[in-house]
Amino acid sequence: MTRTPHVARALLLAFSVLTAVPSAWGWGCKGHEIVALIAESHLNTRARAMAFKILADGPISATLSRYCKEPDLDAFVDSSTWADDERTVMPETGPWHFIDIPRGAREGSISQFCHPATGCITTALASQLAILRDANATAQARADALRFVIHFVGDIHQPLHDTTNNDFGGNCVPVAFFDRAPRETNPIRESYNPNLHEVWDVEIIERFMNGQTPQQAADALETTFHTQLPTWQSQTQNFSSWAWESHQLAETIVYGKLPTKIAIETPRPVESCADDDHISTRMLHLNENLAAQYQDAAAPVVREQLAKAGIRLAALLNSLWP
Numbered sequence: 383m384t385r386t387p388h389v390a391r392a393l394l395l396a397f398s399v400l401t402a403v404p405s406a407w408g409w410g411c412k413g414h415e416i417v418a419l420i421a422e423s424h425l426n427t428r429a430r431a432m433a434f435k436i437l438a439d440g441p442i443s444a445t446l447s448r449y450c451k452e453p454d455l456d457a458f459v460d461s462s463t464w465a466d467d468e469r470t471v472m473p474e475t476g477p478w479h480f481i482d483i484p485r486g487a488r489e490g491s492i493s494q495f496c497h498p499a500t501g502c503i504t505t506a507l508a509s510q511l512a513i514l515r516d517a518n519a520t521a522q523a524r525a526d527a528l529r530f531v532i533h534f535v536g537d538i539h540q541p542l543h544d545t546t547n548n549d550f551g552g553n554c555v556p557v558a559f560f561d562r563a564p565r566e567t568n569p570i571r572e573s574y575n576p577n578l579h580e581v582w583d584v585e586i587i588e589r590f591m592n593g594q595t596p597q598q599a600a601d602a603l604e605t606t607f608h609t610q611l612p613t614w615q616s617q618t619q620n621f622s623s624w625a626w627e628s629h630q631l632a633e634t635i636v637y638g639k640l641p642t643k644i645a646i647e648t649p650r651p652v653e654s655c656a657d658d659d660h661i662s663t664r665m666l667h668l669n670e671n672l673a674a675q676y677q678d679a680a681a682p683v684v685r686e687q688l689a690k691a692g693i694r695l696a697a698l699l700n701s702l703w704p
């Protein structure tokens with residue numbers, strides 16, 4: 383999530399990419415796998431066959447280092463986490479995983495928050511869908527486009543991928559989560575772990591899964607939300623409204639339920655958590671301590687967003703191949 387950093391910062395960033403938990407990159411392994419598992423169970427026969435054929439015709443490079451190691455995943459589910467690994471090979475795809483809608487923005491057009499030079503999650507979804515639809519695109523380009531779509535439909539439903547407070551979508555908000563106090567992980571960039579973004583990507587999910595496999599968690603979500611599924615399935619696919627919906631959840635729940643309220647910052651360009659007058663240090667001093675009460679407010683939202691993402695992804699692919 384960097385913007386044209388100074389060379390020294392670029393080197394540090396490269397280092398931090400190599401050593402980073404992928405938490406800053408979107409739902410963790412399990413979140414993305416759950417979304418893909420739910421989607422897969424709702425694909426029609428033709429869409430399922432097309433998806434598997436496209437993925438088989440343009441396989442993931444054997445030399446790509448894969449962060450998520452869940453065994454025995456089929457090609458569709460395994461593809462859900464590829465885009466985060468691919469960022470190390472194609473850093474220019476980094477901005478495609480999110481859109482920085484500032485807290486306090488009034489609902490309306492979101493194009494002003496999407497830099498045309500880099501793109502953002504809503505434009506990336508549209509352009510990768512276009513490649514996926516294009517029968518003249520190369521087999522590899524179509525397979526990668528499908529992998530991006532599977533991943534980005536997940537990411538857009540993570541509220542902190544559609545929101546920023548000069549804090550890189552909560553990455554610069556150090557928090558304690560149950561018994562883990564925040565520790566500085568990069569003194570130059572002034573980043574901490576746990577932080578609010580990482581908690582939403584990984585920790586809340588891990589806690590409510592409570593040892594379940596991604597398949598068991600996906601099955602449980604299908605049961606919990608079975609009455610809502612038909613509505614989500616029949617809604618028109620509108621990436622902007624998905625982003626706004628997530629943005630609202632960030633305001634009401636992610637930031638709204640914090641034990642100590644965080645003020646809305648005046649939007650300004652940031653390159654690391656050291657910017658905006660040392661935002662992470664200022665946030666650290668709020669001593670945010672997230673435990674059972676926060677988990678109880680957040681988990682139902684995370685569950686619903688994962689289920690919704692899975693159903694919407696299936697509907698999107700079914701509409702390509704009815």
Ligand SMILES: [Zn+2]
Nearest residue numbers: 407408479537
């Ligand atoms: Zn991502």
